[in-house]
Structure formats: C-alpha cells, structure tokens
C-alpha cells in the first residue's frame with residue numbers, strides 16, 4: 001500500500017520583525033517543517049514499520065527549491081521519497097488558497113494513487129486548516145479532520161480514528177479507505193532524525209514537478225483570494241509592563257500577587 | 266443573491282456559543298450586502314434549537330431533521346442543498362473542529378472561494394476578510410473575488426446574539442438517502458479528567474514551550490510550591506507527554522477562570538486563549554514583546570523566564 005503525506009515548509013516570525021508591504025522580509029523568518037506535518041510523517045512511518053506488507057511513504061510538498069532542505073527531514077525520518085511541486089505561477093500568488101492547493105494535490109493523488117493521505121490539521125503560517133478536507137472532497141476520498149488517535153494496520157479497509165473536539169471530548173469514527181486524515185499534534189511522539197536517517201535521506205529522491213508536469217495550467221492556482229494588507233495587530237492591551245532586571249520585575253510581580261491575595265506572605 | 270446563510274452548531278443536545286456569534290456576524294454581513302439572514306440547524310432536536318436561535322437579527326430559520334449528532338456527510342449534503350435552494354451570496358460556517366471537518370468540502374463542492382478562520386468580515390463592492398497569520402503575530406486582509414463565497418468564522422470574535430425574534434421557522438425537505446456514509450461516528454468519550462481539576466484553582470501558573478526541556482519543569486514546580494499555585498500548561502507540554510492532559514488549558518483542554526493566571530513562556534495562540542481569557546487577572550512572562558499573550562495581559566514582564574522565575578521564587582522564600 002501507499003501512504004501520501006503532505007509536508008509544508010512553514011515560516012515562523014522572529015521576536016522582532018518588520019513588515020514590508022505584503023510580506024515579512026526573509027531576514028526575520030525561520031523556516032521549519034510544519035509542526036502538524038511532523039506528526040503526520042511519524043504516523044505514516046509507524047504504519048509502514050508495523051506492516052507485514054510493503055508500505056511506501058511518499059511526501060508531497062508545494063514549495064520552492066529552498067524547501068527541499070526541510071522536506072529532506074521527512075525523508076530522514078523515514079519517508080521513502082518526495083514530490084515537490086513549484087511553478088512561476090505559484091510563486092506569483094500573494095496567497096496560495098485552499099482551492100489552488102487542492103488542485104495541485106489532486107493531480108499528485110491521481111499520479112500516486114495512495115490508499116491513505118495524511119495532512120496536518122493546519123499550516124502554522126497561513127493557517128487555513130482546510131487543505132486535507134478540500135482535497136478529500138476533490139478526489140472523492142473519505143476523510144476525518146483533527147485526528148488525535150489513529151488505529152490502522154496496513155492493508156485494512158477501515159481506519160478507526162478519534163477526532164479531538166473542543167473541551168476534552170473525543171469523537172470515535174470509522175473511516176473507509178481510501179481516505180484523507182488531518183493529523184493533530186500529540187497523536188504520537190515524532191522521532192528525531194538519526195544520523196543514519198539523515199545520511200540515507202541524501203540518496204532519496206525529491207522529484208520536482210511544475211504545473212505542466214501535472215497537466216495543469218497557471219489558472220489552476222490562480223485562486224480567488226488576494227492578500228491586500230499585512231500589519232501588526234493593534235494591541236488592545238493596557239497591560240502594565242514591568243521594566244528592568246529580573247530582580248526588580250520579580251519584586252513588582254510579587255507585590256501584584258500579594259495584592260490579589262492569591263499567595264500568602 | 267444578497268442573502269447570508271449561517272449554519273449553527275450543536276453537540277449532545279446543546280447549541281454551541283459560536284451559533285449565536287455567527288448570527289451577529291451574519292446580520293452585519295447581510296446588512297452590508299443588503300440581504301436577509303437565514304440560519305440553518307441540522308440534526309438533533311431541531312425544533313427546540315430553532316426556538317433558541319430565533320433572535321431579532323434572524324430573518325428565517327431552516328431546520329433539517331436528520332440524525333442526532335454532527336456527521337460531516339449529512340452536514341455537507343444538507344448545506345449544499347440549502348445553498349442551492351437559497352442561493353445566498355455568503356455562506357457562513359463556524360471554524361470549529363466540526364467546521365474544519367465539513368466547511369472545506371462544502372466550499373469545494375460548490376466551487377466557491379473559501380476564506381477560513383475570519384476574525385472580521387466586511388463587504389463594500391466586494392468581500393474583505395480579516396485573518397491572522399504566523400500564530401497571531403500578523404493580521405492580514407484578504408479580498409475575495411466573485412459574488413458568492415464561503416467563510417468560516419473564528420469563535421469568540423463576535424458578540425453573541427440574544428433575545429426573542431420572530432423569524433419564520435420552516436422544515437427544509439432533505440433527502441438523506443443519497444448521503445454517503447463512508448465515515449461513521451461510533452461514539453464520544455470524555456478525556457482529560459484526573460487527580461487535579463485546574464478549573465477549581467484560584468491561582469494558576471501555566472507553562473508553555475518556552476520551558477524548552479522537561480527537566481526545566483522543576484523550576485516551575487518550585488514556583489508553584491513557593492506560591493501555592495496550581496500548575497497548568499499549554500498544549501505542546503501535554504503533547505510532549507511532560508504533563509497529563511488534565512493540566513492543559515485551551516480549546517481542546519480545559520477552560521479556566523482563576524483569579525490570577527500567570528502564563529510563562531506561552532505565546533498566546535487563539536486556541537490557548539480560548540481557555541483562559543476569562544481569568545480575572547492575566548500576567549505574562551515572555552521574551553518576545555510581540556507575543557500575542559501581552560494583548561490580553563493585565564501585567565507583563567518582557568524577559569527570560571530562566572532569570573525571572575528564580576527571582577520570583579526568592580520573593581516568596
């Protein structure tokens with residue numbers, strides 16, 4: 001069987017940063033594998049490791065060449081190979097919307113024909129929280145969103161999942177395969193890449209595709225959403241910020257706590 | 266085609282808060298569009314729900330009697346059928362965990378643009394949605410092309426509608442027989458109860474990813490010992506297995522309302538804030554002056570927890 005895992009390189013903003021028009025300068029960004037996708041990769045690799053049959057784990061990304069370094073982490077953790085989609089038409093978008101991502105991954109699914117697709121619940125940067133379910137609908141797979149427990153053995157026709165609802169309630173659901181599951185953090189313990197894994201990852205394939213390789217034209221990624229402004233949220237806070245060294249600020253904080261009557265003298 | 270359709274949310278016999286917030290959001294948008302606000306409620310005791318949802322802001326309520334609990338195939342099919350019937354400009358859905366499980370599918374099936382997790386929505390010749398990026402450190406506006414769209418709204422951003430209205434309530438004829446059942450809900454389980462109920466504490470010291478290593482938690486435990494505070498945390502600490510689930514504050518953990526909530530090394534992501542914004546006094550210690558937690562804090566220290574916390578412990582010893 002085959003498991004496809006979507007993995008995104010996401011940017012996190014440093015403590016101090018500046019917004020330049022519609023983006024944040026690269027200087028203030030740190031790139032890493034999306035936290036949720038790290039758990040999805042682990043879930044896929046665990047299915048493969050527990051299987052008697054051969055299970056291929058394929059990582060798929062939409063990202064520029066720079067993202068290969070990040071995608072290689074998924075390979076170092078046990079994915080067998082990767083597909084990377086990029087195109088000038090994608091680079092031109094101010095915001096690659098869910099419809100565009102689903103259109104791209106639809107073609108990857110058509111090419112790879114996976115039995116199971118694992119995505120993260122959300123991307124840490126643009127946070128649509130939608131790509132997995134939109135893709136499932138597009139390709140006619142079953143799905144479940146916000147999965148924090150997965151009971152599945154390679155070859156089974158059904159996956160039993162728990163969906164993590166609000167307020168400490170979990171929904172237990174059976175999902176027929178083929179299916180797309182969006183994976184929540186905490187579902188497993190993502191491994192660290194071993195030195196051996198990192199070395200092996202250098203030999204694994206990351207196949208580049210542009211839109212025409214997937215039989216798509218530029219229109220497919222020309223979404224309806226356009227980013228028009230980016231700014232630091234106006235702080236509504238009137239917080240009292242204590243300034244100074246650790247001792248001084250701690251003393252002020254201590255007196256607040258005493259005033260509130262939550263700690264005794 | 267200037268109406269708004271909002272689909273309410275409920276679980277195990279209760280409408281969820283976002284259902285009333287969505288009415289407020291929907292009314293504002295309907296006014297901007299010059300149309301009516303339709304509210305739909307799918308599954309469960311729909312007549313009782315319709316009564317509760319009948320606030321002055323609502324023009325029409327549609328009940329869909331199908332099953333008891335949320336099932337994404339039923340919700341998607343019913344919402345698409347209602348959309349075909351009403352042809353609204355805007356379809357508003359909650360950006361809840363269940364919203365995440367059907368809103369993207371509905372938008373895709375309808376072939377409409379999807380703007381998720383909106384914190385504000387405006388219409389003036391075209392739709393503009395405000396969304397956050399980079400863990401709430403940046404806000405963006407997004408223009409949505411076209412004259413029909415699907416928007417999911419973040420909970421807690423709009424005031425809840427209340428009061429009694431006189432909207433017409435009608436049962437929507439919906440044929441369930443064609444609905445897929447490839448994903449079948451088997452039941453529910455409550456998780457995260459244990460020895461301590463952080464919801465009962467007057468003073469919570471809550472730790473986040475800023476603590477870096479499991480061993481460093483001892484420092485925070487020392488602070489709790491020195492002050493008599495109860496220890497809680499953000500999600501990553503629980504995900505890592507460093508603290509049990511019953512210590513987690515947030516959307517998927519516990520909702521807490523202590524007298525004092527001291528957040529240490531916690532950025533203040535929306536799902537965390539959902540669980541603690543009701544605290545009487547919020548205090549944050551964080552190295553990042555731009556951390557969103559400071560936006561809701563009453564007191565703050567911009568500093569390294571590994572310097573500040575030991576000094577704070579000294580104060581009480």
Ligand SMILES: Cc1cc2nc3c(=O)[nH]c(=O)nc-3n(C[C@H](O)[C@H](O)[C@H](O)COP(=O)(O)OP(=O)(O)OC[C@H]3O[C@@H](n4cnc5c(N)ncnc54)[C@H](O)[C@@H]3O)c2cc1C
Pocket residue numbers: 121122146362400472473474475476498499500501502513514515516517518519529530531532533534535536537540550551552553556568569570571
């Ligand atoms: C469906 C869903 C449900 C979720 N439910 C929850 C939930 O219930 N509860 C929850 O908490 N999260 C929840 N999350 C996750 C949430 O989105 C965030 O990822 C999480 O809250 C981040 O936790 P954090 O603030 O500890 O970590 P981070 O966001 O990584 O923040 C760490 C903070 O520590 C600061 N820091 C670093 N070093 C130091 C230092 N030495 N001294 C002081 N400060 C320092 C940093 O500046 C940063 O602000 C949910 C997410 C999803 C998608």
Ligand SMILES: Nc1ncnc2c1ncn2[C@@H]1O[C@H](COP(=O)(O)O)[C@@H](O)[C@H]1O
Pocket residue numbers: 006007008009034036037060061062063098101118119120121122123124126127128129130131132
């Ligand atoms: N550009 C991308 N490349 C690879 N995977 C992606 C990309 N965008 C989204 N995804 C996947 O979809 C999930 C949800 O992302 P989003 O809907 O953008 O919040 C992520 O956790 C990824 O698994």
